[in-house]
Amino acid sequence: MQSFRKLALNVASKGRRRVFNQPPNRLKSMSTKEVPPGIKDVRFTIPKGIFGQPTCHTHPHLIRPEQLTCGVTQMEYRERREMLVNKLVAEVGNEHKTHVIIIPAARKQYMSDKIPYVFRQNSDFFYLTGCLEPSAVLVMVKPSQTEDFKSILFVHDKDSHAELWEGPRTGCSAAVKLFAVEEARPVESLGNFLFRTVTSSKPALVWYHHENPANPDIHPTIRDLMKETDQAFVGDPQRALHFLRVIKSPAEIELMKETCYIGSQSVNMAMACTKPGVSEHMINAIVEYSSKQAGAEHLAFPPVAAGGARATHIHYVSNNQLLDANDLILLDTGSQRWLYNSDISRTWPVSGKFSKHHRILYELVLTVQKRLIEILGEQRPALDQLFDSMCRLLGKHLQQEGIISKNVDGSELLGKAYRLCPHHVSHYLGLDVHDTPLVRRNVPVKANMIVTVEPGIYIRPDDESVPPEFRGVGIRVEDDVLITDSEPAVLTESCVKEVHDIEAIVGKHSL
Structure with a gap:
């Protein structure tokens, strides 16, 4: 390393x-x-x-x-x-x-x-x-x-x-x-x-x-x-x-850039060390070692390193199973440097190659996430409004892929999308991972706020409302985003998330 x-x-x-x-x-x-x-x-x-x-x-x-x-x-x-x-x-x-x-x-x-x-x-x-x-x-x-x-x-x-x-x-x-x-x-x-x-x-x-x-x-x-x-x-x-x-000073923004870079590189290293048969616990250990070696004092929170259907449990932290070649792994982690935190989620194939249906779901989530980051810059919405946008976008794309019936619309469609992603799409980030909780998420975002953008899809193995080839899968893509006077700045941009970049890095580092 x-x-x-x-x-x-x-x-x-x-x-x-x-x-x-x-x-x-x-x-x-x-x-x-x-x-x-x-x-x-x-x-x-x-x-x-x-x-x-x-x-x-x-x-x-x-x-x-x-x-x-x-x-x-x-x-x-x-x-x-x-x-x-x-x-x-x-x-x-x-x-x-x-x-x-x-x-x-x-x-x-x-x-x-x-x-x-x-x-x-x-x-x-x-x-x-x-x-x-x-x-x-x-x-x-x-x-x-x-x-x-x-x-x-x-x-x-x-x-x-x-x-x-x-x-x-x-x-x-x-x-x-x-x-x-x-x-x-x-x-x-x-x-x-x-x-x-x-x-x-x-x-x-x-x-x-x-x-x-x-x-x-x-x-x-x-x-x-x-x-x-x-x-x-x-x-x-x-x-x-x-x-x-909630409004970060220039000094705080520099600290956040550092902790986001450290967290991003630790996730990249976890991808590079992923192979079939490796344990979730090993992925956890690689993230912690990499973060501390790069200057973090601690991890920001106990990581989620969830292989296969375990990723449908949003706060799974046991991290004690072996990774199967046919599975995706969902990692949710972050580093803490001088009390400032990053918060990053990535999902990748254990084998190093997305299957056809895993790729469909992954690119769907990634497309939604990119659009939500654009909306932050274009509309400066409150985070609650961003959540509504996520549900609409997820519903639309899930219908296009035939995962949700095309016969539903309006509030019913939003409800079905929410059932597959039952957590909020964003929170404030800084000295705490869920920062400044007394600033409600119905306040429009402003320059020098830092927020997460983290859409996901969680389809349990027994969910018969979804075609069987998509069941037992949990996917989330999360970045940390600085609101600026122009376009949002993705502080975790060095953490790979494009399909071709992920497939190029997974399993390339020997343990």
Whole structure:
């Protein structure tokens, strides 16, 4: 797999200097002051030292100078906080009350006693801070009668015994400079700080996502605070956050291009290693190995590697059967690089050659998928409208091939198409695979959104409404698409999907 060694080097060395261009904000961080020309802005300098996450000094092969995380500067994270405060204050139309916004990090999760899962940061918290440490909390306070606001980051302070077991922590002293916040405090002081802030600022407006808290460990502290101070949550900041996150910055787009390229090449490698008798588990392993070798930290989700009729189970993840020469295999996978995800589906023949009826179905799905990508550029529809277009297109093409009766039309035809593809055709993509779920799919797409386009056909072996030669087949073709001011950009275009390209690559790499 020499090609992936080269790919890893290319990804690591790629330049990522980008500017987060946004209109000037009305509310400003309390650290925002003009710096005289020619003077270095020390507020946005990455300190040297060993902290709780990689920096440009400790991991120059991952992070460029002056960036907090790969591709993203301290300034961009601060601008995101400013945009959120602006948005929340505007929602309630009251700038003259104190706003307290609480955004927790994720906590560690354990698979069994003392055996943790690999830690994955809460996406909303990471989007605002760039901090990768567990159980931290971001609190933003906009006092009444002022246009300024303050960011306070609560983290676990330095502890030599804990760090002996778990590795370095950033600590409060270094966190201020590393994360470009106004204050950093021990996480144990969160309750007292919130109590003093809320009681001294009545009526304070408290923003917190309390229905499904990111960190259940601190949730009782915040819940009890509200009871003691006789306060009610004014609102949930998550919806406003998701509407910010769904529009990607130039830096985020570069990260998405990288993770989509890595994911695409891992799928190509899986095709090249496919042969009759190989296990689905091996395909899974090839995808994971290839992705990590190329620079991904993890896979985006447990892959679907489904041979034959198993592909008609849309979320089949057992991946424990052998591949038969007469089968298609459906692979749904993606890579995660610096928390940004790709999501790709491809279907190919295990033998390396499509049978007549498999090719009919495959080219039908591919034709529909290409047309849907064109519709995104021509009409800028909401994703729900794109789903309606998929059902109409599938129904039409299935009728043309004699798979659905030509005697049905209208809603009945749409229903039959939906029965053969019972999942949505698109979702938002970014820090989460199903990104920004509070942005509903009835919103027209806009430039710098990234969405999937993933039509499919799933015909179970016992489906007697379909000619027998088409039964027991599952096919999906999925790409990740950036909406631009002109034509959509397919970020996963390097993942082969034309019939002749697939047949040219399958089985060509020896295991």
